[in-house]
Amino acid sequence: MSPAIFEGFVPAEVHEHYDANDVYTGKTVVRRESEWDDDGRASALGLAAWEAMRCPSCRNYDTLVPIPTATRHVTWEEHGDRKAEVVQYRCITCGAIDVVRRDFTKKHEKKEPVPGHAAPADGRIFLAHPIDAEED
Numbered sequence: 001m002s003p004a005i006f007e008g009f010v011p012a013e014v015h016e017h018y019d020a021n022d023v024y025t026g027k028t029v030v031r032r033e034s035e036w037d038d039d040g041r042a043s044a045l046g047l048a049a050w051e052a053m054r055c056p057s058c059r060n061y062d063t064l065v066p067i068p069t070a071t072r073h074v075t076w077e078e079h080g081d082r083k084a085e086v087v088q089y090r091c092i093t094c095g096a097i098d099v100v101r102r103d104f105t106k107k108h109e110k111k112e113p114v115p116g117h118a119a120p121a122d123g124r125i126f127l128a129h130p131i132d133a134e135e136d
């Protein structure tokens, strides 16, 4: 969607009419109302802001903690010296999963898999959600 459409612009539709002999007989101009109003824009922008605060991996909300000392800049000489900044965050729930998965793997590392039987890690999925921000 273009910014103009989001701002409420709606292009007019022009329909030209011709008779059976292909002679132009006139036109109809259709002007529609925009689907976007101030409330709709505010909702969309709020949703975008909310989505930006979700972890791209676990999709939890408000779990990303910035690591400012890890910010780096990269210059691409082969692409006209284009520059990019890489910022790093720690997701507290993804990090918690890493801790639990690592402990789980360590605990079960000496168990030999038995053919035809599920090993402890088979099909195990680790999910996490923040519990410190939950309301009572």
Ligand SMILES: [Zn+2]
Binding pocket: 055, 056, 057, 058, 059, 060, 063, 091, 092, 093, 094, 095
């Ligand atoms: Zn995450």
